[in-house]
Amino acid sequence: MRDYQRKRLYDWERAEVLWRDEELLDLDICRYYANNVHPGVTVRDGRGRRSAYAVGNWLIKLPRWSRTRPIILHECAHLKTRDHHGPMFVACFIHLLHLHLRMSETALRMSAIDSGLKVDTAKVFRLNG
16 A cells, blocks of 8 residues: 555644654653553664654554654554555544544644645544554
8 A cells, every 4th residue: 555645644743743742751651651542552662763663553663752642642543544644544643632632633634634634534443452
């Protein structure tokens, strides 16, 4: 599957999301936070990687610079969806931002669409596991 909206998603994420919570977290706090979002996930140090990375259904690797709540939520959205940065991923990510960072789901959805992102409107996510 081609990751056709990756750049657009990253641009939107920088403009609308990341600046709202830039606090760098300790790796143990990242583990605790990620497990509240996606129970059973393993979070590992991502030293040597240039970016955060979700592997399969249960592993996230976080380089030191990426240990923020929004990036953890981004990686958890990858664990819950299989369309890279496609419409289901965007909808799931927005929902996680709403649930865990109290960001307006409607405002995020509108800004994502205004940025040219496709956002799934029908998908219902099983967010606890």
